[in-house]
Amino acid sequence: xxxxxxxxxxxxxxxxxxxxxxxxxxxxxLLIDWLxxxxxxxxxxxxxxxxxxxxxxxxxxxxxxxFWLEVLKQESTPDIGVFSxxxxxxxxxxxxxxxxxxxxxxxxxxxxTEINNKRxxxxxxxx
Numbered sequence: 001x002x003x004x005x006x007x008x009x010x011x012x013x014x015x016x017x018x019x020x021x022x023x024x025x026x027x028x029x030l031l032i033d034w035l036x037x038x039x040x041x042x043x044x045x046x047x048x049x050x051x052x053x054x055x056x057x058x059x060x061x062x063x064x065x066x067f068w069l070e071v072l073k074q075e076s077t078p079d080i081g082v083f084s085x086x087x088x089x090x091x092x093x094x095x096x097x098x099x100x101x102x103x104x105x106x107x108x109x110x111x112x113t114e115i116n117n118k119r120x121x122x123x124x125x126x127x
Contacts, residue, residue: 014114021109024065025102032095040091055094062098069105 035043035054043054051057070076089097 014112017109017112021106025099025106028098028102032099036095043091055089055091058098059089059094062094062101065098065101065105069101069108073108 035058045054046052047054049057051060
């Protein structure tokens with residue numbers, strides 16, 4: 001009698017990217033749901049860190065995610081200037097921005113049928 005082999009998922013760049021994008025959406029949504037239970041004063045409170053508050057840290061993460069989505073889509077040259085944007089978004093707007101960008105990334109990556117190993121162009125350089 002043959003011993004049944006455990007099922008294995010083929011691991012390739014496409015499946016890894018899809019897993020990452022889906023995990024990223026799940027983790028960001030979970031984080032935002034948890035942060036929504038905290039007073040906005042805590043989210044905006046000045047802290048000694050790379051960014052002046054949790055809100056600014058989340059905004060940076062979201063803008064970075066949007067930047068890399070543009071790199072993956074190869075539709076336009078990503079605007080690095082968005083990282084210096086100091087617009088005063090509300091806590092709720094930042095929460096929505098991070099979840100929306102995570103959804104957009106997951107939708108895009110999950111729509112791909114194959115991700116090959118070519119280098120992606122980013123402006124005048126290669127990523």
